[in-house]
Amino acid sequence: MGSFPPRECGIATFTKDVVDSFDRAFGTKSEIIAIDEPGGNVRSYAPEIVARLQEDDRGSYGDIAHIVNAHPAEMLNIQHEYGLFGGELGGWLIDTLKLVQKPIALTLHTILPEPSEAMLRVTRELAENVNCLVALSQTGRSLLENVYGIDPALLRVIHHGVPDVPFRSTDSAKAEFGIGQRSVISTFGLISRGKGLEFAIDAMREVVRHHPEALYLILGETHPVVRRREGESYRESLQAMVVQYGLQNNVKLIDKYLDFDELVSYLAATDIYLTPYLNPTQIVSGTLAYAVGCGKAIVSTSYLYAQEVLARNRGFLCEFRNAESIAQNLRALLDDSGLRRSTERRAYRFGRQMTWPHVADAYGRLFDELVPPVRAGLQLVSRA
Numbered sequence: 001m002g003s004f005p006p007r008e009c010g011i012a013t014f015t016k017d018v019v020d021s022f023d024r025a026f027g028t029k030s031e032i033i034a035i036d037e038p039g040g041n042v043r044s045y046a047p048e049i050v051a052r053l054q055e056d057d058r059g060s061y062g063d064i065a066h067i068v069n070a071h072p073a074e075m076l077n078i079q080h081e082y083g084l085f086g087g088e089l090g091g092w093l094i095d096t097l098k099l100v101q102k103p104i105a106l107t108l109h110t111i112l113p114e115p116s117e118a119m120l121r122v123t124r125e126l127a128e129n130v131n132c133l134v135a136l137s138q139t140g141r142s143l144l145e146n147v148y149g150i151d152p153a154l155l156r157v158i159h160h161g162v163p164d165v166p167f168r169s170t171d172s173a174k175a176e177f178g179i180g181q182r183s184v185i186s187t188f189g190l191i192s193r194g195k196g197l198e199f200a201i202d203a204m205r206e207v208v209r210h211h212p213e214a215l216y217l218i219l220g221e222t223h224p225v226v227r228r229r230e231g232e233s234y235r236e237s238l239q240a241m242v243v244q245y246g247l248q249n250n251v252k253l254i255d256k257y258l259d260f261d262e263l264v265s266y267l268a269a270t271d272i273y274l275t276p277y278l279n280p281t282q283i284v285s286g287t288l289a290y291a292v293g294c295g296k297a298i299v300s301t302s303y304l305y306a307q308e309v310l311a312r313n314r315g316f317l318c319e320f321r322n323a324e325s326i327a328q329n330l331r332a333l334l335d336d337s338g339l340r341r342s343t344e345r346r347a348y349r350f351g352r353q354m355t356w357p358h359v360a361d362a363y364g365r366l367f368d369e370l371v372p373p374v375r376a377g378l379q380l381v382s383r384a
Contacts, residue, residue, distance in 0.1 A: 001033040001053065001064075002079030006043060008190065008224050008257055010286050011109060015079045017161055017260075019048075021356035022363055031073065033064060035084050053096075055085060061092050065099030074371045075103040077363070080126070081110055082119070089122045097129035103370040107134040107158075111143050111283045113304065123148050131370050136160045136284040139308050143283075156366055160284055161359035162293025163264050167348045173268035183211055183334055186270040188219035188258060189287045192226045193234050196276035196301065201241045201251055202323035203276075203330065208250050211334050216251045216274075219258060219266055267294040271340065272333050275300040276318075276326055282306075293355060295348030297340045299329040314346045 002015035019030045031050040036043065038056045045052075051067045054060040068076055078093075086092040097104060106126060112119060127133055127150045134156050135141040141157045144150045174180060185207075187200065197218055207214050222235055235253065242251045258266065267273070273291035275298070282303040289309070291298050298315035300306040310317060316332065319325040333340045352358075 001076060002035060003037075003084060004032055004034040004045065004049065006045075007034070007037075007040065008221075010190070011079050011081055011084065014109075014160070014286060017356060018077075018079070018359070018363065021161060021360040025357060025360035026364055031071070033067070058086060058092050058095065061086075061095040062099060065096045068096075069099070069101050073102070075105070075367060076100060077105045077107065077367075078130075079107050079109065082122070089119055091122050091125070094122075094125050094129060097126065103132075104130040105132040105134055105366060105370060106130045107136070108140065108144075109136065109284060111135060111140040111148075113143055113147060113281050115148065120148060124150070127151070127154060130154075132156055132366065134158050134366070137305055137308050139304050140283045158359060158362045158366070159354040160286055160289040161356040162289050162351055162354045163260075164355040164357055165264060165268070165294055167295045167345070168268070170269050170271060173265060176265065177269055179215060179269065182213045182215045183272075184215050184217060184270050185272045185274055185330060186217040186219060186266060187274050187276070187287070188217075188263060188266065190223040190226075190257075191218070191220050191235060192223045194278050196278040196321065197238055198241060199321055199323045200274055200276040200326060201238060201245070201247065203326035204247055204251055205245050206324070206327035207330050207334070208247065210331055212250075214250055214330075214334065216247075217266065217270075218251070218253045219256070219263075221255050221257050263290065264294070267291060267296060270294075270296055272296065272330060273298045274326070274330070275306065277301050277303055278320060279303055280320060289351075289354060292347045293351035295344045295351065297333050297343040298347060299326065299333070309350065310347075312346065312350075313343065314350050315343060 003009050003012040004015050005012050023030055032048050033051045033053055034045055034049045035053045035055060051064060053064050082090040084090060133144060133154050135144060138157055141155050144155055145152045204216050222232055239253060242248060273296040275285060275288050280303050282305055284305050288300060288306060292309055298310060299318055300310060300315060301320045302317040306317060316329040318329045
C-alpha cells in the first residue's frame, strides 16, 4: 500500500519500483492498494491496483482493512509518510493496522530527529500495531530506537533502491543529448522551495567564471501540491535569476516529469550531481540515492541522509543556504578530474548494495521472517 503512479510524488515512484523489483526477483504478482489524496479519485490506475484508500475519508481505513483480510495475499507492506494519511499526523492509518489480521511491515520515509509529542505518540502507536518497521538508512533506525523508544527487535534497515547500471564514462550519454564535452551538473526531482535551487543558481556565477563550459540542468516539474498552492511562482523566480545573472547558456530548467529511463539517461550524462536541499533533518533522498548508485561525484548540503551515504569521501558536503560553499565544492571537483573519478568510484562501490535486486532480496528475506509456515487451521498473528 502506498501512493502509486500516475500520481506524481516520490513515494509513488518508490512503491512501483519496490513492487516491480520484488516481482522480477521472486516471480510473484503483487497487488497494490493505492492512496488517493483529495481529488485523486478521478485518477485511472493500472490493473494491479485492487483497492484505493481515500486519504480524507476515515471510513475508508476500515474498508481497506477488510479488503486486506479477504485478499489471498499473505501480508501487507505499507510505504509510510505522515502526510499520506488522514487525521493528526496520519493517525487514521492506525484504524487500518488494528483491524488487519495479517503480518504488516511498515516502511518509514520520514523519521525526524526531534519529533513533537504528537509525532512520538503516533509513531509509537504505529509500531505497536505492526510486525516490523523498516528504515531506509542506519541513521533512521538509530533514531527510531534511541529517540522514539521503539523496540530494536522490530527494526530493519533496507536501503532505498537504485538502478543496477554499469560504471561508465559520460561521453556517449552526452553525445545523445547533444551537449558535447560540457561539464554537466544536474539536480532532478519535483521542484519546490525546499530544494534550495536558488542557492545553486547563485553558485553557478562563480563556477562559470572558472569553467565557462559548465552546464547546470535542473530537471523536473513543479511538485503538484506546490502547483495547486502557488502555481509556477518558484520556477518563474528561478528562471528570472538565470536571466538576471546572465546564465542562460549555463543553467537550463527542464520542465518535465522524468520516467525511469530518462532519469538514468540524464544521470549517465552527469559529471556532478548536486542536492542543495534546505532541510537538515531529511532522512532519505531518492535522488541522492540514485546518483550514488550511478557512481556520480556528488555535492550536497549536509542533511542527515547525505551525511550517511556520502561519508568516507564518497561525496562532498556543503553548507546550507550558502552559494559560496556550493561553488567551492563544485569547483574542487571540476578543477581536478582525478579527484572526481576517485569520488565516483567510491560512490559506485557503496551503491552496489543498494541496487534494486539487492533491495528486492532484502524485502524477500524480511517477508519470509514475517509470514509463518502454512499450517492447518487459522493463523494467529502476534505483533509483539
